[in-house]
Amino acid sequence: MNVVIVESAAKAKTINKYLGSGYKVIASYGHVRDLPAKDGSVEPDHDFNMHWEVDTKSQKIMREIAEAVKKADKLILATDPDREGEAISWHILQILNQKKALGKDTEVERVAFNAITKQSILAALKEPRKIDEPLVDAYLARRALDYLVGFTLSPVLWRKLPGSRSAGRVQSVALRLVCDREAEIEAFKTEEYWTIEALLSTAKNEDVRSRLVAIDGTALKKLDIKDEATATAIRKALLGQDFRIASVEKKATKRNPFPPFTTSTLQMDASRKLGFSAKQTMQIAQRLYEGVDIGGETVGLITYMRTDGVQIVPEAVSQIRDVISAEYGKNYTPFAREYKTKAKNAQEAHEAIRPTDPRRKPDQVRKHLEKDQAALYDLIWKRTIASQMAAADIEQTTAEIDVKGSDGKAYGLRANGSVLMFDGFLKVYEEGRDDRVRTIEKGKDDTADEDDDSRRLPPLAVGDRLKDKEISADQHFTQPPPRFSEATLVKRMEELGIGRPSTYASTMAVLVDRDYVRIEKKRLIPEDKGRLVIAFLESFFKRYVEYDFTADLEEKLDLISNDELEYKQVLRDFWRDFMAAVGEIKDLRVGDVLEALNEMLGPHVFPDKGDGSDPRLCPKCGTGRLSLKISGKYGAFIGCGNYPECNYTRQLTQSSDGDAAALDGKILGYNDDGLAVTMKTGRFGPYIQLGEAEGDEKPKRSSIPRGIDAATLDFERAMQLLSLPRDVGEHPDEGGMITAGLGRFGPFIVHEKNGAKTYVNLESLEDVFTVGLNRAVTLIAEKRAGGGKSRFQRNAPKVVKDLGQHPSEGGAVQVLEGRYGPYVTHNKVNATVPKAKNPAELTMDEAVALINERTANGGGKKGKPARGAKAKAAKDDKPAKAPKADKAAAPKAAKKPAATKTAAAKAEKAPAKKAPATSAGAKKLARAKA
Numbered sequence: 001m002n003v004v005i006v007e008s009a010a011k012a013k014t015i016n017k018y019l020g021s022g023y024k025v026i027a028s029y030g031h032v033r034d035l036p037a038k039d040g041s042v043e044p045d046h047d048f049n050m051h052w053e054v055d056t057k058s059q060k061i062m063r064e065i066a067e068a069v070k071k072a073d074k075l076i077l078a079t080d081p082d083r084e085g086e087a088i089s090w091h092i093l094q095i096l097n098q099k100k101a102l103g104k105d106t107e108v109e110r111v112a113f114n115a116i117t118k119q120s121i122l123a124a125l126k127e128p129r130k131i132d133e134p135l136v137d138a139y140l141a142r143r144a145l146d147y148l149v150g151f152t153l154s155p156v157l158w159r160k161l162p163g164s165r166s167a168g169r170v171q172s173v174a175l176r177l178v179c180d181r182e183a184e185i186e187a188f189k190t191e192e193y194w195t196i197e198a199l200l201s202t203a204k205n206e207d208v209r210s211r212l213v214a215i216d217g218t219a220l221k222k223l224d225i226k227d228e229a230t231a232t233a234i235r236k237a238l239l240g241q242d243f244r245i246a247s248v249e250k251k252a253t254k255r256n257p258f259p260p261f262t263t264s265t266l267q268m269d270a271s272r273k274l275g276f277s278a279k280q281t282m283q284i285a286q287r288l289y290e291g292v293d294i295g296g297e298t299v300g301l302i303t304y305m306r307t308d309g310v311q312i313v314p315e316a317v318s319q320i321r322d323v324i325s326a327e328y329g330k331n332y333t334p335f336a337r338e339y340k341t342k343a344k345n346a347q348e349a350h351e352a353i354r355p356t357d358p359r360r361k362p363d364q365v366r367k368h369l370e371k372d373q374a375a376l377y378d379l380i381w382k383r384t385i386a387s388q389m390a391a392a393d394i395e396q397t398t399a400e401i402d403v404k405g406s407d408g409k410a411y412g413l414r415a416n417g418s419v420l421m422f423d424g425f426l427k428v429y430e431e432g433r434d435d436r437v438r439t440i441e442k443g444k445d446d447t448a449d450e451d452d453d454s455r456r457l458p459p460l461a462v463g464d465r466l467k468d469k470e471i472s473a474d475q476h477f478t479q480p481p482p483r484f485s486e487a488t489l490v491k492r493m494e495e496l497g498i499g500r501p502s503t504y505a506s507t508m509a510v511l512v513d514r515d516y517v518r519i520e521k522k523r524l525i526p527e528d529k530g531r532l533v534i535a536f537l538e539s540f541f542k543r544y545v546e547y548d549f550t551a552d553l554e555e556k557l558d559l560i561s562n563d564e565l566e567y568k569q570v571l572r573d574f575w576r577d578f579m580a581a582v583g584e585i586k587d588l589r590v591g592d593v594l595e596a597l598n599e600m601l602g603p604h605v606f607p608d609k610g611d612g613s614d615p616r617l618c619p620k621c622g623t624g625r626l627s628l629k630i631s632g633k634y635g636a637f638i639g640c641g642n643y644p645e646c647n648y649t650r651q652l653t654q655s656s657d658g659d660a661a662a663l664d665g666k667i668l669g670y671n672d673d674g675l676a677v678t679m680k681t682g683r684f685g686p687y688i689q690l691g692e693a694e695g696d697e698k699p700k701r702s703s704i705p706r707g708i709d710a711a712t713l714d715f716e717r718a719m720q721l722l723s724l725p726r727d728v729g730e731h732p733d734e735g736g737m738i739t740a741g742l743g744r745f746g747p748f749i750v751h752e753k754n755g756a757k758t759y760v761n762l763e764s765l766e767d768v769f770t771v772g773l774n775r776a777v778t779l780i781a782e783k784r785a786g787g788g789k790s791r792f793q794r795n796a797p798k799v800v801k802d803l804g805q806h807p808s809e810g811g812a813v814q815v816l817e818g819r820y821g822p823y824v825t826h827n828k829v830n831a832t833v834p835k836a837k838n839p840a841e842l843t844m845d846e847a848v849a850l851i852n853e854r855t856a857n858g859g860g861k862k863g864k865p866a867r868g869a870k871a872k873a874a875k876d877d878k879p880a881k882a883p884k885a886d887k888a889a890a891p892k893a894a895k896k897p898a899a900t901k902t903a904a905a906k907a908e909k910a911p912a913k914k915a916p917a918t919s920a921g922a923k924k925l926a927r928a929k930a
Contacts, residue, residue, distance in 0.1 A: 003072040005065065005092055007079050010290040011116060014298040015078075018118040024072075026065055028079065032058040032091050035147050037849030038808070042147050044579075048571045050144060054095065055843040056804050065092065066101035074107040077131070078124070081112035081350055082306050083561065084502060086132050087139040093131065115356040116291050116300025138561035144571055145169055145553070152582060153541065158856050160585070160593050161536050161630065166853070170499045171510045172537055173550045177492060178517055179526045179534045181484055186604060188480035193223045194231035195474050198413055200243055200401070200466040206458035208466060210401055212238075214412035223478075231473035237405030243413070243466040246400045254391040257425035259310040259339040260352035260384050263501030264494045266305070269383070269431060271487035274375050275522070278486050278505040282306075284376045285353070294368045300356055301365065302380055306502045307350040310339040312384075316351075320358045320388045328427060334390045354384040386429035393422040399460050417457035483523040497551035513834040528652040531601065532636055539596040540585045544578070594628045601628070605638060605652050621646035628652075650681060669715030677718050679710065686710040688718045705742055705765055720769055729773035731780075738776045740768045749776050758783060803844045813847050815839045826851050 004025045006012050012027040019025065033054040035041040043049045054062060069075050075096075077089035089110055096102050109128035113120040146169050153167035196212035212234065213220055225231050261269070266285065270276040276284070285305035291298040312320070317336050324333045339352075355377070362378040369377065401413040420426070484492070490504045499507060511517040516530030526534075537545045544550075553574070559565040598606075598616075606615040606626060618624040624642030629649075631637065640648040666679040668688070675691035680701075690700040702721040704710050725741030728749060736753030740762070747768035751758045760779045762768055771779075801815040806826055813826045815833065822839035823830045824847040831854035833839045837846070 002074040003068045004076045014291045042144050044575050066099050069101045077110045083139050086135045090136045114351045115303045117356045134563040135561045137567040138557045141567040172545050174507050176534050176545050178524050182526050185480040191478045194225040197472050199470040201469050208415050210413040210415040213414045235473045237407040238471050241403050243403045245464040246402045248460050249398045251396045253394050256391045257386045260387045262308050264490050268487040278508050282505045308501050309350045310352045323358045332390050355381050382429040386425040389425035392424035392426045395419045397457050417455045485522050496547045535597045535600040620648035668718050728776045751780050800839045
């Protein structure tokens with residue numbers, strides 16, 4: 001009996017069918033052990049000794065593997081053909097050796113196949129090898145580096161910049177890219193410019209569109225015509241003049257196909273064309289790779305999806321060419337094309353992503369696939385087929401046109417056009433476009449430049465006369481570079497050599513999960529928290545967020561995998577310099593950190609007012625200077641340096657008016673009872689208030705939700721906000737009122753009957769004002785039919801997974817489904833499960849890491865500080881420490897950092913007497929006092 005180890009159950013089931021009764025295929029379900037999220041997992045003082053831990057689920061799997069191996073003649077390690085797959089095989093072999101499960105005569109082989117097909121698997125079994133030790137060393141170096149950076153920098157962040165969550169070797173550099181682009185956008189100065197376009201006609205009344213490109217023999221630059229007066233004068237000079245063709249140039253060009261997909265290019269084009277996130281693309285590709293049921297047979301449809309190689313094996317190229325000839329004809333089938341990878345690490349330059357059988361066309365498998373799977377397979381199939389097709393033949397035509405203006409100046413115009421003579425690969429596939437820097441013409445995208453090349457021109461000859469049908473002068477404004485999408489960020493990271501194909505999707509997910517970046521309309525926008533973290537790292541750890549440093553480290557990892565560098569020497573060199581940088585700031589006060597951030601983030605948080613005044617001057621007292629302040633509970637905000645004499649505070653960033661203080665006290669109007677509707681400002685920005693407080697009665701207030709600019713808020717919209725919550729109507733079938741309102745999660749409706757509430761989120765802010773009874777009833781019925789419980793309902797949390805006893809402290813560790821989503825809990829400390837994680841697959845190590853991080857940030861029961869944690873953290877909830885070599889950097893859970901409490905924060909957090917929960921309770925208390 002031969003035992004074969006693969007990574008997934010789906011793959012094991014498929015391979016078992018191919019190999020027959022002489023083999024037993026077992027799934028490891030990914031990694032079987034990892035570094036525990038605690039002090040000492042990597043020991044720099046002991047030559048970077050690494051301590052691995054097998055989680056509860058993997059212990060059961062390894063017992064099954066060990067039992068099978070004891071009776072086996074041969075162990076075949078067939079995990080994925082990349083660095084992670086090699087590491088999993090190494091881990092399994094290490095554990096089996098520790099368990100002494102391998103007999104003296106048991107053979108151990110490592111095989112790797114790029115596709116889950118019978119042919120690929122049988123071919124791989126004929127070419128076994130040993131575990132690639134240099135590739136494993138590269139994995140160990142990467143894992144140690146990620147651990148050391150994360151577990152050293154994160155505690156420093158927690159201590160020096162309360163409210164921040166984590167830093168990482170790759171994630172922080174990716175975040176810097178997003179923040180740098182946002183800074184570019186904010187610093188961009190829009191410039192006005194004008195273009196002159198002429199619609200001309202030939203003697204046969206055929207249209208020729210042209211653009212002014214020269215005046216008196218001098219070529220025009222993009223911004224040369226700066227104002228309307230100049231543009232209008234040129235237009236008048238051209239009207240009614242004699243236009244002549246000075247030259248016509250025709251040029252035949254070829255456009256070659258794109259290489260087949262790598263991981264990054266697949267993620268990019270799936271984002272552009274299908275709207276998939278990087279994570280979504282990889283999840284769908286994984287299912288296509290592992291196999292889908294087609295006619296009762298499990299078939300792997302694509303090759304391995306984590307690769308930076310663009311080559312295809314010769315036998316597959318031959319099949320692709322046969323498909324092209326059969327489907328499109330011999331003229332679409334040129335010589336066989338060879339593509340070379342740009343990857344520096346030849347060992348990871350696997351075959352490109354392609355269909356396992358090119359003859360299996362998208363239309364033939366569509367009925368067996370889910371919609372998203374079919375769309376991605378279609379994209380991969382077309383790109384693969386196109387990569388071996390003939391080039392497209394294009395004839396480009398450029399006509400130069402001369403005209404003497406009425407002002408005596410010589411003007412030159414140019415007309416461009418092209419004709420597709422032979423479509424070639426374009427018959428099947430054209431790559432999606434990234435965002436380009438565009439200009440805006442009267443509020444619309446100016447696409448004239450793109451249309452010029454695709455426009456077809458009529459026959460033209462030198463000397464032909466043209467008449468003007470229309471001459472226009474058009475205004476444009478330069479625009480800043482676009483924000484990154486996931487696709488363009490992946491492309492930029494690849495260009496800089498940051499990260500690896502297997503890490504792009506997880507890096508994106510971490511940035512969003514940490515609330516460092518948000519995604520709006522597929523664009524990555526840095527949150528203030530993310531910008532603060534990057535400003536901190538650039539101020540005090542600049543070397544470690546530089547693009548060339550991270551790329552150089554990736555290059556060293558490649559050299560390790562090529563057996564050209566010793567991995568522990570790389571770790572020693574890194575750790576020496578890294579700890580020197582950590583040591584330089586260990587005694588730095590939070591005030592010094594904030595002043596450094598004031599300077600770096602100045603243009604963002606203290607924007608220039610345009611009148612020459614100091615942007616940091618307090619608008620309330622007129623003498624104090626504004627500065628960043630940090631609160632452990634509320635995060636970062638802006639406060640006046642004259643506190644407590646001046647209690648001015650505001651959010652980090654402001655609405656378009658530039659200063660929320662200018663809105664404080666602004667009266668928007670009066671209601672029918674004569675009460676003023678007034679704009680106020682607080683810690684969390686501007687809000688509106690109806691009337692003033694009278695005795696113990698508080699006035700009606702409403703926050704201003706995202707999407708409404710406080711500076712432009714009018715009386716009518718303010719009254720709408722103050723009217724919330726509003727009654728939509730009584731449920732026609734069940735009774736009970738349906739109400740619409742705004743909550744912490746945005747606009748919603750709620751139906752209450754007999755104390756039970758059903759909440760439904762609304763899509764937009766306008767819906768909360770306009771949703772009618774019929775629509776509300778439908779939404780509530782859909783919510784109930786979906787079986788989902790509202791996150792607002794106060795039911796007991798559902799146990800998703802019981803992980804067992806805490807490995808070092810005891811006590812049950814569970815994954816629960818709560819009101820606000822899944823979370824892990826241990827000894828009354830709750831920590832949210834990241835969005836990128838499947839709560840049912842959470843391991844004990846991951847859960848402990850989340851609990852440690854939550855505890856280090858002062859978290860206790862239900863996301864609030866634990867009882868008695870105002871002065872010290874719960875004794876049993878010690879946070880994860882930094883490695884031993886950096887004891888100074890580890891956060892102390894025994895007491896909170898005093899420096900994080902600013903004077904303004906203390907004033908905001910003054911204790912208030914606890915009011916009785918109900919009016920009945922208030923009356924009872926009053927009677928007791930009497």
